[in-house]
Every structure is written in structure tokens, then in C-alpha cells.
Amino acid sequence: MKIATLASGSSGNSTLITGGETSLLVDAGLSGKGIEQRLAEIGVEPKALSGILVTHEHRDHTQGVGVLARRHKLPVYVLEDCLPVLEVGILPKVEELEIGAKFELGDLKLELFQTFHDSAASTGLVCSQGDTKVGFATDTGQVSGEMVRKLKGCSGVVFEANHDEDMLWKGSYPYYLKRRIAASTGHLSNKDAGEALAEIIDSRTKRLVLAHLSEENNEPGLAIKTVADILVELGVPEVAPGLKMRAAPRHTPLALGEL
Numbered sequence: 001m002k003i004a005t006l007a008s009g010s011s012g013n014s015t016l017i018t019g020g021e022t023s024l025l026v027d028a029g030l031s032g033k034g035i036e037q038r039l040a041e042i043g044v045e046p047k048a049l050s051g052i053l054v055t056h057e058h059r060d061h062t063q064g065v066g067v068l069a070r071r072h073k074l075p076v077y078v079l080e081d082c083l084p085v086l087e088v089g090i091l092p093k094v095e096e097l098e099i100g101a102k103f104e105l106g107d108l109k110l111e112l113f114q115t116f117h118d119s120a121a122s123t124g125l126v127c128s129q130g131d132t133k134v135g136f137a138t139d140t141g142q143v144s145g146e147m148v149r150k151l152k153g154c155s156g157v158v159f160e161a162n163h164d165e166d167m168l169w170k171g172s173y174p175y176y177l178k179r180r181i182a183a184s185t186g187h188l189s190n191k192d193a194g195e196a197l198a199e200i201i202d203s204r205t206k207r208l209v210l211a212h213l214s215e216e217n218n219e220p221g222l223a224i225k226t227v228a229d230i231l232v233e234l235g236v237p238e239v240a241p242g243l244k245m246r247a248a249p250r251h252t253p254l255a256l257g258e259l
Contacts, residue, residue, distance in 0.1 A: 001132045003156050004255040006030070006038035008211045008248035013061050015136065015158055015211075016044065019129030020107030025052045025068075026125070026136055029060040032067030042255045050106050051075040051095075055115070056122035056139060057082040066091060077105075079112075081121035099123055113150045115140035118185040126150050132259055134158075135200075138212040141186040143196040151200045155259040158248070159197060161210040161227060162187035163217040171217050187212065190223045194230030201231070205240050207256055211248040220247035 006014040012029035016039070023044065028035050036046050051074055052065055066088030069076050073092050080096040097103075099114045099121065108127050115122045117139045124137035124147060135154035137147060151157055168178055168189075181187050188196070193210065201208070210223050224247055231237060248254050 001127070001129050001134055001155070001259045002256060003134055003158060003207070003209065004042050004253055005158065005209060005211060005248040006035060006253050007250065009213055009215055009250040010060055011250060012063065013138070013212065014038070017127050017134050019127065022050045022106030022108045023048055024105060024108060024127065025049050027055055027061040028052055028064035028068055029062060030064050032064040032071060035064045035068055038253050042253050046072045049074055051077055053125065054078040054082065054086065055124070056117055056119040057086045058119055062086060062088055079121040079123055082119070085120050111150065113146055114144070115147070116142045116185050118180065124150070126154065134259065140188060141184040143188070143192065148196065148199045152202060153204050155204060156207040156256070157200065157205060158209045158211050159193055160188045160212045161190045161193035161218070161223040162212050163189050163214045164222055164226070165189045165191060168217040173216070190218065190226035191230065194227040197227060198231055198234040198236050201236050201240050201243065203240055205243055206259055208243060208245040209248050209254065210245065213247060213250070215250060223247055
């Protein structure tokens with residue numbers, strides 16, 4: 001299996017998960033053309049996609065969904081509670097899902113789990129091919145025991161580290177927005193991410209991608225250092241000595257090798 005982040009952050013989010021002959025696009029938060037350009041940069045044709053899974057209805061996750069689905073005749077997998085407020089126009093094929101759904105898409109097996117965000121509904125997911133699993137969880141203000149259980153044992157994990165707490169509260173955002181971001185239905189801080197990942201990561205985890213970093217309230221180096229320091233403090237390197245950690249770029253793809 002492979003993971004590639006195409007865009008990450010409040011200006012747009014999209015991640016490609018590939019296993020065997022199946023390529024699933026998780027969110028499409030750039031324009032259709034923008035997604036196509038990012039796919040071209042990593043050598044993927046849009047027609048090779050097997051479908052688009054929408055984690056929730058916010059525009060930074062859905063902007064290009066309608067265009068891509070219509071242009072390339074792609075099925076769209078979306079939570080049923082999000083569909084009424086999903087502003088993407090007519091779609092050629094829609095599969096409505098519930099939290100906790102398990103289903104197969106080509107060579108991939110997928111399982112959804114609840115995340116906690118100020119949207120109609122939101123989901124994380126685990127994709128597996130054989131014994132290899134990839135986990136994905138962003139846009140959540142808290143981490144439940146179920147999230148930890150679902151993500152534990154994944155070879156690759158894409159996980160939110162949205163903001164540094166000091167940068168957020170000392171920054172220029174209006175107070176209501178700071179409260180929204182820090183709320184239990186907002187976004188995870190670097191510290192939140194590190195503490196959760198210390199429970200998730202084990203000897204099977206090979207790659208970790210920190211995602212949805214704030215442009216104003218975080219820095220890639222700071223996110224990596226904060227998470228790494230917490231993991232070291234809690235003894236994770238001894239459990240997962242081969243772990244490689246990266247921060248997903250905002251405006252360029254990050255393609256990772258085989259898991």
C-alpha cells in the first residue's frame with residue numbers, strides 16, 4: 001500500500017491511498033483542476049481512481065468532488081448526514097455510508113470510525129490490503145478510545161496536528177475562532193496529537209504523516225518536534241524504532257513509498 005497527501009490544511013485537503021489496483025481519494029478540497037495537477041505530479045491519472053471518500057462536508061475537503069466525479073465518472077462515498085448539505089451538484093454515483101460502515105472497494109477493505117468535528121458528521125477510516133493497514137484521522141477535536149483501537153496496528157497513519165497551543169492563543173485570530181479550533185469539536189493540537197499517537201503507534205507502524213497543520217498557528221518543524229518529544233518521553237521509539245515521521249505540505253504533494 002501507498003499513501004500520498006496532495007494538499008493539507010485549511011486551504012484544501014486531499015489524500016490518496018493505494019492498494020493493489022485500487023486508488024481511493026480521501027477528500028478533494030482543491031478545485032478539480034488543482035487535484036488533477038497534484039495527481040499528475042505523483043504520476044497518477046484521474047481515470048485510475050476508484051472513487052472519492054468524503055470525510056465531512058466542509059469546503060476545504062469537498063471543493064473538487066463534484067467536478068472530479070462528473071468528469072471522470074467516479075463514485076462518491078459520503079456519510080448520509082453530510083449529503084443534504086454537500087454543495088457539489090449532481091453526482092453520477094453516490095454511496096451513502098454510516099459511521100462504523102465496513103465495505104470493500106476493489107482491492108481495499110475499508111472501515112469508518114467517528115471523529116469529532118463541527119460538521120453534520122465526520123469520519124476517519126482504516127484501509128487494509130491483506131495484513132497491511134493505513135489509518136486516517138483529521139478534523140477532530142478529541143480522540144476517543146475507539147479511534148485509538150482502530151488506528152493501532154496500522155503500517156501508515158495520517159493524523160491531525162493542527163496547531164501549537166501557544167501560537168493559537170497568542171495569535172491574531174479572533175477569540176471566537178480560537179475557541180472553535182480548541183474545542184472538542186475543533187482540531188487537535190500538536191500536544192493532543194503526540195499523546196494520542198503514543199497510544200496508537202506500535203511495532204507495526206512504519207510511517208506517520210502529521211496533517212492539517214495550520215498555516216498561522218503551527219510550523220512543520222514545531223509539530224514534528226513536539227510530537228517526537230512526547231513519543232520519546234513515553235517510550236515509543238523503543239516500541240517502533242523504524243518509525244519515519246513527516247509533516248504533510250500545504251501546497252505540494254507528499255508521496256510515500258511502499259508500506
